[in-house]
Amino acid sequence: MTENTTRLGPRPPKIAAKPERKKEPRLLAVIDQRGCTGCEACIVFCPVDCIEIVPGADFAQFQQVVEVDIERCIGCALCSKNCPWDTIPMFDYAEGIKQAPAVTLKSVCNQKTRADVSSPSATP
Ligand code: SF4
Ligand code: SF4
Numbered sequence: 414m415t416e417n418t419t420r421l422g423p424r425p426p427k428i429a430a431k432p433e434r435k436k437e438p439r440l441l442a443v444i445d446q447r448g449c450t451g452c453e454a455c456i457v458f459c460p461v462d463c464i465e466i467v468p469g470a471d472f473a474q475f476q477q478v479v480e481v482d483i484e485r486c487i488g489c490a491l492c493s494k495n496c497p498w499d500t501i502p503m504f505d506y507a508e509g510i511k512q513a514p515a516v517t518l519k520s521v522c523n524q525k526t527r528a529d530v531s532s533p534s535a536t537p
Pocket of ligand 1: 499
């Protein structure tokens with residue numbers, strides 16, 4: 414099992430309580446939040462309900478965006494095919510884990526964000 418190296422701490426109980434996937438997927442969907450409009454179109458296509466809304470209200474410079482829970486995505490690519498803004502790249506699973514923090518502006522799943530990986534004290 415590939416370790417989720419983007420994990421900062423436990424997921425909030427409401428997210429962690431959702432059903433676990435059965436095996437590690439071949440692919441991983443990564444939301445590039447820099448291009449996400451928060452339209453929520455992808456959410457209805459996800460068969461395992463692992464796309465979480467990241468509120469923007471307390472973060473004045475950002476609108477609402479969404480985030481994929483890395484530990485529940487099954488790599489089906491349905492979200493990616495249906496995003497009107499083409500902002501959900503699919504990666505090989507291990508590569509997706511590596512790439513995710515750089516395109517994550519804010520996380521509700523307690524995963525590393527762009528700020529964490531660009532700060533001088535961040536571990537790679
Ligand atoms: S469909 Fe695309 S733009 Fe809309 S919320 Fe999902 S990732 Fe963001
Ligand atoms: S790839 Fe499939 S399982 Fe993963 S977030 Fe997209 S729709 Fe959900």
